[in-house]
Ligand SMILES: Cc1cc2nc3c(=O)[nH]c(=O)nc-3n(C[C@H](O)[C@H](O)[C@H](O)COP(=O)(O)O)c2cc1C
């Protein structure tokens with residue numbers, strides 16, 4: 130056996146594989162992988178690779194809508210870079226022969242602490258739209274949060290798969306229609322309402338303004354309301370959205386939402402301890418630390434940089450989740466270590482969908498899960514509950530050498 134192994138190695142050495150590999154000469158660039166001839170391979174090896182594949186697959190106007198952030202896109206970059214500034218403190222000689230990534234959210238078991246964030250308009254990516262995404266969520270045994278602004282209706286999505294689904298709500302100027310949507314969500318088996326709180330108006334996405342981004346039909350509103358926006362300039366979507374939504378909603382309106390549904394309510398878009406405390410007082414069941422994927426207020430903080438502030442304010446009373454910039458299993462690990470019960474991913478799902486349909490979304494979820502699994506193994510954490518604050522160091526932590 131040993132002999133066979135040694136002779137295999139020497140065959141490789143004889144070929145001088147390591148010194149003459151064309152891979153050595155291939156350009157190296159984050160998010161791109163190269164095959165043996167130095168050409169970029171279309172097979173993604175990590176979630177970042179899907180971004181380039183999606184860029185190639187989509188018309189520019191749609192790609193820019195999915196990928197873009199607000200104004201200077203400072204927060205867009207920060208969402209990612211803030212994760213890079215956190216290091217992991219691995220522990221060794223722990224039995225990691227079995228890794229269990231499973232957890233629960235609001236009592237619903239999921240295979241790993243990774244959910245699908247609500248994102249609009251999946252039909253811009255592929256004709257099947259949210260139906261394909263929902264099937265991928267079901268295959269991964271995780272939760273899909275369906276967007277208010279989906280291009281398949283909540284009924285179509287409900288009947289297409291058995292994934293646990295939450296429904297994301299905006300409160301529109303027509304309060305009666307918002308109430309109707311909540312009732313429909315309850316009737317069609319959605320298990321929670323996710324109220325988005327950071328979008329009284331749509332942020333300034335300059336790529337959409339330049340591209341004169343089109344509006345798309347919000348399927349859940351079909352037959353209930355139609356809005357005509359006259360805008361030859363800028364983003365039609367922004368004009369449409371600002372006409373649709375109620376910019377006057379306040380904390381008191383959580384009480385209204387509570388009065389019309391028995392479903393758990395999560396509030397999405399919290400970034401400060403002040404608002405986290407208010408959310409708990411308002412009686413929500415969970416908080417999603419989010420800056421809307423950096424599409425709303427530029428220079429809002431990176432989500433992972435304020436996660437602990439929110440977790441500390443909440444004191445374990447309700448679930449805390451996080452989204453924004455999660456691209457690696459190590460990002461999931463870091464968020465969990467800082468107190469998140471789970472993370473949500475937005476753009477990676479859209480890029481997976483645009484590049485390779487339902488299979489692309491499945492692959493994105495599998496990649497993140499595989500990366501989380503190895504991160505847990507190499508950090509000495511066999512279960513999610515074993516990941517603790519002591520497993521990460523943030524820029525705010527004192528260095529031991531400075532003590
Ligand atoms: C194209 C796009 C559409 C989105 N649509 C919605 C939406 O309809 N409702 C909502 O609450 N958030 C929406 N979001 C924000 C996501 O729910 C989530 O907060 C964000 O994408 C997370 O950041 P990430 O893309 O870096 O993972 C959208 C984000 C993107 C990129």
Ligand SMILES: CCCCCCC(=O)C(=O)O
Pocket residue numbers: 249278328347366369370373421424
């Ligand atoms: C009602 C149509 C506008 C959808 C906006 C979706 C969204 O939140 C985004 O970030 O884009």
